[in-house]
Amino acid sequence: MIDAAYNAKIKEYTTDAKFxxxxxxxxxxxxxxxxxxxxxxxxxxxxxxxxxxxEIYAYYKKLADASPFITMTQVxxxxxxxxxxxxxxxxxxALKRQDHYKAQLALLADPRKVGTRxxxxxxxxxxxxxxxxxxxxxTEMGSPEMLMExxxxxxxxxxxxxxxxxxxxxxxxxxxxxxxxxxxxxDWYYRxxxxxxxxxxxxxxxxPYWGKYVFxxxxxxxxxxxxxxxxAIFNIYRTYAKARAGLINSCRIYAFKNPCLS
Numbered sequence: 001m002i003d004a005a006y007n008a009k010i011k012e013y014t015t016d017a018k019f020x021x022x023x024x025x026x027x028x029x030x031x032x033x034x035x036x037x038x039x040x041x042x043x044x045x046x047x048x049x050x051x052x053x054x055e056i057y058a059y060y061k062k063l064a065d066a067s068p069f070i071t072m073t074q075v076x077x078x079x080x081x082x083x084x085x086x087x088x089x090x091x092x093x094a095l096k097r098q099d100h101y102k103a104q105l106a107l108l109a110d111p112r113k114v115g116t117r118x119x120x121x122x123x124x125x126x127x128x129x130x131x132x133x134x135x136x137x138x139t140e141m142g143s144p145e146m147l148m149e150x151x152x153x154x155x156x157x158x159x160x161x162x163x164x165x166x167x168x169x170x171x172x173x174x175x176x177x178x179x180x181x182x183x184x185x186x187d188w189y190y191r192x193x194x195x196x197x198x199x200x201x202x203x204x205x206x207x208p209y210w211g212k213y214v215f216x217x218x219x220x221x222x223x224x225x226x227x228x229x230x231x232a233i234f235n236i237y238r239t240y241a242k243a244r245a246g247l248i249n250s251c252r253i254y255a256f257k258n259p260c261l262s
Contacts, residue, residue: 001029002026002028003029004029005037006035006037007026013047023161026159027149028153028157032067033063034066036149036152044145044146048194050186051144052182052186053082053176056148057176060072060087060151063151063152063155067155067156068092069091069092069095070089072085072086075232077228078178083179084176085174086174087173087174087175088170088171089154089166090127090170090171100125101129102240105240108122108123128168128170129169130169130171131236131237132171133174133177134174134176134177135175135179137219138178138184139185144175144176148175150173154166170240172240178211178218181218184210185206185207185210193205213226214227
């Protein structure tokens with residue numbers, strides 16, 4: 001059954017009907033799994049509403065408790081002590097056999113392991129893994145919000161398209177890759193930006209820094225791998241792609257001492 005109340009709010013908050021295909025409107029009303037509207041009292045994208053990291057993680061935890069198609073695991077801790085979680089979505093079979101699918105991807109990632117094996121057989125026994133990373137830059141506030149609704153759609157949807165995704169793909173989500181900055185930005189938004197009417201008053205729209213050690217350039221950390229958010233992303237890559245050999249070689253080219261070699 002379609003959630004009429006949720007869809008009505010989507011239409012209310014969307015500026016043009018051409019942005020409303022069925023894939024945007026047809027959100028399911030599931031009796032077991034709470035939608036963002038049922039959990040937060042507002043839909044994702046409600047004007048003036050932003051969620052802090054703990055609230056976002058709590059919602060994913062609620063989804064994981066209610067659905068067999070989703071799990072959540074801590075993969076790191078930020079410099080300020082906030083957890084960094086990875087959400088995994090797929091069929092029950094895929095989630096139970098993740099080690100098998102990781103092993104198949106490991107074979108494809110390293111030709112030394114494949115040898116004379118039948119590559120087509122390995123591909124048929126593997127599942128592609130899609131990685132969605134949200135909130136790397138804290139002022140880009142939409143992705144941590146939007147992915148909560150996407151996760152709900154993926155675990156509750158009953159269309160052929162959604163079922164094919166669950167059955168044939170493993171979707172991984174880093175809900176807030178920069179949790180320290182996300183919470184600073186949301187606090188700043190509620191304290192200063194939300195009530196603004198004069199956007200040329202000179203007051204900045206974001207806090208003076210995001211992370212404990214870096215600002216906007218946290219996505220330039222791919223060589224040094226000095227930040228916890230980068231280490232978490234690298235660990236996700238190594239865990240799910242098993243391409244450690246290639247990653248290490250790249251690190252050795254650019255740095256003598258590098259955390260990604262540990």
